[in-house]
Amino acid sequence: MSSCPPAVKPGWPGCDGSAVTEGMPDGAWLRVHPASPFVRGWVALAAIGFFFGRDTFERLLQGGPLIDEQFAGRAPWLLLGGGTLLLLTVAGYILTWYFTRYQVAAGYVRVNTGFLFRQQRQARLDRVQAIDIVQPLLARIFGLAELKFEVADAGESAVRLAYLRMADARQLRATILARAAGVADSPESPEAVEAPEHAVLTVPPSRLAGSLLLSEQSVGVVLGGVASVALSAVTENRAFYLYLIPAALGLVTAYWSMFNKGYNFTAAVSPDGIRLRYGLLDTQAQTLPPGRIQALRVSQPPLWRIFGWYRMQANVAGYGAAGTNGEGSARTTLLPVGTFADVLAMLSLVLPDPGTPDPVRVVTAGLRGLADPAGTPDRDADGGFVTTPRRARLLAPLGWRRNGFVATDTALLIRSGRWWRHLVMVPHQRTQSIALEQGPLARRFRVVDLVLHTTAGPVSPRLVQAGLEEGRALFEAQSARASAARKLQRSEHWLALPPVVEPVETPDLDKLDHRSEPDHRSEPDHRVQPAAKGQSNQKGPHHG
Amino acid sequence: MPTEAIDPPGIAWLRVSPKYVTVRLAGWALANLIVLAVLAVPLVLVLSGAWTWPPLWLAAAVPAVMLLLALGRLALIPRQVGSIGYAEREDDLLIRRGIFFQRTLVVPYGRMQYVDIGAGPVERALGLCTLKLHTASAGTSAEIPGLPAGEGARLREQLSARGEARLAGL
Numbered sequence: 001m002s003s004c005p006p007a008v009k010p011g012w013p014g015c016d017g018s019a020v021t022e023g024m025p026d027g028a029w030l031r032v033h034p035a036s037p038f039v040r041g042w043v044a045l046a047a048i049g050f051f052f053g054r055d056t057f058e059r060l061l062q063g064g065p066l067i068d069e070q071f072a073g074r075a076p077w078l079l080l081g082g083g084t085l086l087l088l089t090v091a092g093y094i095l096t097w098y099f100t101r102y103q104v105a106a107g108y109v110r111v112n113t114g115f116l117f118r119q120q121r122q123a124r125l126d127r128v129q130a131i132d133i134v135q136p137l138l139a140r141i142f143g144l145a146e147l148k149f150e151v152a153d154a155g156e157s158a159v160r161l162a163y164l165r166m167a168d169a170r171q172l173r174a175t176i177l178a179r180a181a182g183v184a185d186s187p188e189s190p191e192a193v194e195a196p197e198h199a200v201l202t203v204p205p206s207r208l209a210g211s212l213l214l215s216e217q218s219v220g221v222v223l224g225g226v227a228s229v230a231l232s233a234v235t236e237n238r239a240f241y242l243y244l245i246p247a248a249l250g251l252v253t254a255y256w257s258m259f260n261k262g263y264n265f266t267a268a269v270s271p272d273g274i275r276l277r278y279g280l281l282d283t284q285a286q287t288l289p290p291g292r293i294q295a296l297r298v299s300q301p302p303l304w305r306i307f308g309w310y311r312m313q314a315n316v317a318g319y320g321a322a323g324t325n326g327e328g329s330a331r332t333t334l335l336p337v338g339t340f341a342d343v344l345a346m347l348s349l350v351l352p353d354p355g356t357p358d359p360v361r362v363v364t365a366g367l368r369g370l371a372d373p374a375g376t377p378d379r380d381a382d383g384g385f386v387t388t389p390r391r392a393r394l395l396a397p398l399g400w401r402r403n404g405f406v407a408t409d410t411a412l413l414i415r416s417g418r419w420w421r422h423l424v425m426v427p428h429q430r431t432q433s434i435a436l437e438q439g440p441l442a443r444r445f446r447v448v449d450l451v452l453h454t455t456a457g458p459v460s461p462r463l464v465q466a467g468l469e470e471g472r473a474l475f476e477a478q479s480a481r482a483s484a485a486r487k488l489q490r491s492e493h494w495l496a497l498p499p500v501v502e503p504v505e506t507p508d509l510d511k512l513d514h515r516s517e518p519d520h521r522s523e524p525d526h527r528v529q530p531a532a533k534g535q536s537n538q539k540g541p542h543h544g
Numbered sequence: 545m546p547t548e549a550i551d552p553p554g555i556a557w558l559r560v561s562p563k564y565v566t567v568r569l570a571g572w573a574l575a576n577l578i579v580l581a582v583l584a585v586p587l588v589l590v591l592s593g594a595w596t597w598p599p600l601w602l603a604a605a606v607p608a609v610m611l612l613l614a615l616g617r618l619a620l621i622p623r624q625v626g627s628i629g630y631a632e633r634e635d636d637l638l639i640r641r642g643i644f645f646q647r648t649l650v651v652p653y654g655r656m657q658y659v660d661i662g663a664g665p666v667e668r669a670l671g672l673c674t675l676k677l678h679t680a681s682a683g684t685s686a687e688i689p690g691l692p693a694g695e696g697a698r699l700r701e702q703l704s705a706r707g708e709a710r711l712a713g714l
Contacts, residue, residue, distance in 0.1 A: 152680060317680065431652075432651075432655050432679040432680050432681040432684060433649060433650060433651040433652070433655060433679055433681065433683075433684045433686065434649070434650050435647055435648065435649040435650070436550045436551075436646075436647065436648040436649075437550075437645070437646070437647045438550045438645070438646045438647075439644065439645050440644045440645070443646075448550050451683065453679065453681035453683040453684045454681055454683075455680050455681055456681070456682055460683065468550065471550070472550065472552055472553075475552060475648070475650065476552050479635075479636055479650045479652065480635075482652055483635040483636065483652050483654070483710075487710075
């Protein structure tokens with residue numbers, strides 16, 4: 001930092017110390033780890049090495065002389081070409097590294113990048129939607145990590161810092177979260193301590209493997225295998241198996257990727273939000289500050305019913321629409337596979353105030369419940385779910401007893417699916433807009449669909465085939481609730497107010513009964529939180 | 545068939561300009577003329593004797609069916625335009641559309657990220673514009689077409705002002 005390269009204008013922040021202290025009150029401009037371009041670009045280096053070294057290597061393998069007549073003539077050119085390319089690449093790496101600088105100060109994180117094409121980016125800390133620390137295998141070997149700072153633009157990460165030392169990355173994450181939360185905004189204490197956290201659940205590898213074996217994909221594999229065996233038997237074509245090799249390879253890759261991503265999944269809670277950690281070779285640690293979940297879905301494929309397993313996915317504004325590829329879908333997964341107790345524990349984290357006196361019953365009904373076949377409105381037995389009216393049972397012969405909704409004080413729950421069970425939850429204050437839709441057939445049966453629009457992600461909440469009156473009433477009530485909930489919305493600085501979550505002691509997952517706390521608070525605390533000692537001073541994001 | 549509307553009762557809908565029918569007609573004509581012209585090529589070739597297959601009835605039937613479908617859609621256009629409506633309420637904006645496939649949408653003012661006004665060549669010639677609301681969700685797709693330019697500008701200002709007053713985070 002001492003010498004200013006000529007390309008840099010004088011007074012460029014970070015070029016000399018004075019400019020930094022003038023413009024920005026605190027926080028020095030820092031660079032990422034010097035080894036990072038090499039860790040990131042090792043493929044290119046390896047390719048260059050391979051391309052130019054292959055000749056010699058092959059010669060060695062064949063046991064021929066290392067240098068023969070023909071090669072001796074070409075060698076200088078090869079060396080020159082390879083050397084130049086290598087030098088250019090390395091020079092490019094060093095320049096990229098030199099011109100990438102970041103700073104956390106005055107409520108912003110700033111990153112300057114680019115050598116020829118300069119880019120300065122700054123993002124407001126309190127706009128953080130999620131912070132991820134990613135460690136690809138190679139970076140992990142070197143003890144490095146990438147930090148991703150997500151804001152609500154549903155696209156690329158706003159800030160990607162690759163790579164930092166693991167300790168530095170964690171320190172930076174703690175600093176960003178502390179400032180975003182509004183606790184350590186004083187320049188005197190720039191180094192924030194990492195918020196204490198408490199593990200809530202883990203997914204054992206055996207369960208993960210089992211869930212993969214019982215997934216929808218496996219059913220397809222078995223069916224495909226049976227079909228191909230039958231085909232080869234019928235046509236007596238032995239070579240048929242050869243065509244299965246690429247398919248099998250693809251499947252192994254897919255299973256491996258899912259196992260790799262879901263391995264050692266751990267969820268923890270801290271005042272900074274929910275921490276999710278997972279990964280076998282590449283590890284990832286996500287931090288979701290409170291209230292960043294826009295919508296979530298609990299689902300259960302048919303075969304998972306044997307063991308009572310569920311999967312949880314969520315829409316987070318910063319993650320955007322995840323494709324089916326590994327990283328994106330892993331990031332939006334709140335729980336790759338878990339028991340009912342795990343689901344409840346997770347729900348208590350993402351929805352601390354379920355807004356109903358008996359959340360366990362409501363969630364149970366949402367996951368497993370069926371309406372009375374006679375269509376009598378005995379909703380209390382079914383967790384309060386309002387289902388498709390009996391008159392529309394021709395339209396949804398299987399689903400009409402499942403398709404339903406219930407609105408608590410804080411969220412709308414939509415359940416659907418007789419075989420593939422789904423339960424979607426959308427907090428009222430996260431609803432973007434609501435639409436009622438009806439086609440000609442639905443009109444004949446006097447039912448409507450209600451669509452809630454949330455940010456991009458794997459969950460798209462849609463209530464299908466609700467009765468016309470119920471749907472219309474819900475539309476009205478929901479828009480009123482959404483605006484009421486928004487008026488009560490808290491500040492973005494989630495810790496500047498009374499603490500959201502105190503570090504909890506051992507959550508006792510066996511005791512799932514809801515606790516009606518004889519508490520000092522005026523408003524009763526209804527949460528899905530499995531009963532645990534030491535949680536009575538835990539404030540949910542109550543409005544006020 | 546019961547034709548009960550899905551809209552919440554007691555809403556005074558504001559309708560879009562009847563001139564918007566012309567815009568839709570122009571779009572209809574452009575799309576259908578091209579399709580019909582392409583489909584009529586075999587008919588012309590069969591009639592002129594250049595092609596022996598398909599038979600004449602088939603060559604004539606395909607464009608005829610398309611023409612009928614297009615005419616059916618044409619007959620619907622005025623009613624479709626008539627079904628578009630919007631209503632400004634205290635806290636949100638309601639937009640409805642559709643006859644067979646109805647959709648009623650509510651967008652809270654505080655959720656609006658930005659408002660677009662656009663006008664195609666035909667719309668501009670008629671002094672109309674299309675107003676589009678964007679929220680943080682891609683699924684919102686809130687569009688009010690066929691607004692008179694003055695009304696569009698008024699609505700945009702109104703929405704921006706109300707959005708600012710009820711601004712909410714994500």
